[in-house]
Amino acid sequence: MTIHQIARKVLPLILVIMALAPLTAQAAGGGGDLKPAYPATETSPAQYSVFPTPLNQYEPVVTEDGSEPGMLDVIKSRATPFNVTVTLIFLLAIIHTFMAGKITHLSHVAQQHHEEQIKRDRRTAEDKPHIGAKDDVCFKATMLHFLGEVEAIFGIWTLALVGATVHFYDWHNFTLYLDKDRNFTEPMFVIVIMAIAASRPVLRFAEGAMKIAANLGKGSPASWWLAVLTIAPVLGSFITEPAAMTIGAMILLKRFYKLKPKKSFAYATLGLLFVNISVGGTLTNFAAPPVLMVASGWEWSSAHMLADFGWKAVIAILLSNTAYFMFFRAELTRLADAADGVEDGEIHPERWEDRTDPIPAWIIIVHLGFLAWTVFNAHHPVLFIGGFLFFLAFVTATEHHQNRISLRSPLLVGFFLAALIVHGGLQSWWIEPIILGLPNSLLMLGSTVLTAFNDNAAITYLASTVDGISTGAQYAVVAGAVTGGGLTVIANAPNPAGQSILGKAFEEGINPLFLALGALFPTAICYICFAILPALDGTVHSDEPANPAAIEQHVESTQEAPAAH
Numbered sequence: 001m002t003i004h005q006i007a008r009k010v011l012p013l014i015l016v017i018m019a020l021a022p023l024t025a026q027a028a029g030g031g032g033d034l035k036p037a038y039p040a041t042e043t044s045p046a047q048y049s050v051f052p053t054p055l056n057q058y059e060p061v062v063t064e065d066g067s068e069p070g071m072l073d074v075i076k077s078r079a080t081p082f083n084v085t086v087t088l089i090f091l092l093a094i095i096h097t098f099m100a101g102k103i104t105h106l107s108h109v110a111q112q113h114h115e116e117q118i119k120r121d122r123r124t125a126e127d128k129p130h131i132g133a134k135d136d137v138c139f140k141a142t143m144l145h146f147l148g149e150v151e152a153i154f155g156i157w158t159l160a161l162v163g164a165t166v167h168f169y170d171w172h173n174f175t176l177y178l179d180k181d182r183n184f185t186e187p188m189f190v191i192v193i194m195a196i197a198a199s200r201p202v203l204r205f206a207e208g209a210m211k212i213a214a215n216l217g218k219g220s221p222a223s224w225w226l227a228v229l230t231i232a233p234v235l236g237s238f239i240t241e242p243a244a245m246t247i248g249a250m251i252l253l254k255r256f257y258k259l260k261p262k263k264s265f266a267y268a269t270l271g272l273l274f275v276n277i278s279v280g281g282t283l284t285n286f287a288a289p290p291v292l293m294v295a296s297g298w299e300w301s302s303a304h305m306l307a308d309f310g311w312k313a314v315i316a317i318l319l320s321n322t323a324y325f326m327f328f329r330a331e332l333t334r335l336a337d338a339a340d341g342v343e344d345g346e347i348h349p350e351r352w353e354d355r356t357d358p359i360p361a362w363i364i365i366v367h368l369g370f371l372a373w374t375v376f377n378a379h380h381p382v383l384f385i386g387g388f389l390f391f392l393a394f395v396t397a398t399e400h401h402q403n404r405i406s407l408r409s410p411l412l413v414g415f416f417l418a419a420l421i422v423h424g425g426l427q428s429w430w431i432e433p434i435i436l437g438l439p440n441s442l443l444m445l446g447s448t449v450l451t452a453f454n455d456n457a458a459i460t461y462l463a464s465t466v467d468g469i470s471t472g473a474q475y476a477v478v479a480g481a482v483t484g485g486g487l488t489v490i491a492n493a494p495n496p497a498g499q500s501i502l503g504k505a506f507e508e509g510i511n512p513l514f515l516a517l518g519a520l521f522p523t524a525i526c527y528i529c530f531a532i533l534p535a536l537d538g539t540v541h542s543d544e545p546a547n548p549a550a551i552e553q554h555v556e557s558t559q560e561a562p563a564a565h
Helices: 003-027 071-078 081-098 100-120 139-147 150-168 171-179 185-197 200-217 221-239 241-255 263-283 289-295 302-327 329-338 361-376 381-397 408-424 428-437 440-451 456-464 471-486 495-505 512-532 548-560
Strands: none
Touching (some): 071 428, 081 100, 081 150, 081 408, 081 428, 081 512, 139 150, 150 495, 185 200, 185 241, 185 361, 185 381, 200 361, 221 263, 221 302, 221 329, 241 263, 241 495, 263 302, 263 471, 263 495, 263 512, 289 302, 289 456, 289 471, 302 329, 302 471, 361 381, 408 495, 428 440, 428 456, 440 456, 440 512, 471 512
């Protein structure tokens, strides 16, 4: 067995051990008698690092005329050098994502020049006397490629964040921030669920289920397009949104994007997929991250979610799909002609990964069992990572029915989400005043817009910490968060999975501006549906201000709080 083969088999195990190490250390009582810098309160958990300053630790804002401070007044009062610096780093990371396509293009140009150079200098693998020799690598092209990987960008900018936090505080508090104050369960879960959902038996099962619907349209590209964009999002309410995104994106890649749709249709479909997945997880209270953040505290059951959110989401999905279907009908007809095959007089052998030989039912059932185990234990990393090890063993034992389990995309997506958690945890100083400063009538719009620039789960989490928030404000924040979840890659946790899978269908990578344009129409449809359709369970969304008594109590506790560090 070669070193490369050994590395391929051992690397996943090493990564799992590294992920489990801090968890097992914590379970064993690691940390000794470490005391939090800020003890737990009724609305927030204990915080061990001295940064970021908890929201209830900021001194109350007093205006010159004694009037109620406005949203900008609060933000200005909290704009410490550290807060401004970490938000500037976050903004630069967002700007970097918009430049990823250009950077990727530069890497391709550099690689092309390098290949021409090594041919002239006879430094290719063929020119070297060793068996298994490699071409000389272009360091510049490789670095540009890494800088153009959308999934890596926020992780790259954490290096700047490390420098800023160590400058303003120290290394010890930065490690406390990561180890104690941030929770990385979701990135680990997404890595595992993506790998399982992308396995051949699960994909074949999902594809077979969607084929029943697609056959109503004679299996044309149009029928597959409509089936995937309708069924996969709703499926996300039961198998979680990341799993639904993985399945939907991989089937679209096979049944739609390989036919080379025109650019406008490709981005429209991508935006539609992201928006539909974001709202499609609202039929239950456990599948969508922004809902999960508030479901327990606000006592939202799955029955309530279905009656107040889920049915509206289904209506919005159907309306958006129908509108795009009608608008791009001519393009779908062209794709149907392209799907007929290439008539060049040659026989094109089928790739091993695309073979259609049957998979035994018991193997599919076992895979679905692993998928269910992972979803059921989504908040217990030791259990779902342990289950993943058994899954990898089972895949090896049934290898002739499997395709290779690639961990590259899942690991990149996990890296993206972990970096977003690190950056996002430092942005509440300016997000919270916006949420509190907007009237309920504008809160849904504000939540939708904010979601485009931060993970929607972070938006709803901040809302869940507000004392006395009205039912109308609760609904507006969550509805806006899921509505805006398709506007950018960072808006919703499953989006990086879709970006990673479908990015290969776009020559220079996915352009964030074109993605936003493609998602704009379905976002508007979802917004209208959530804004005007009633709740089936009779829930009344009060537009009255939050409970005055609760607000008064919150203000008093804020005024009594010690000054910020």
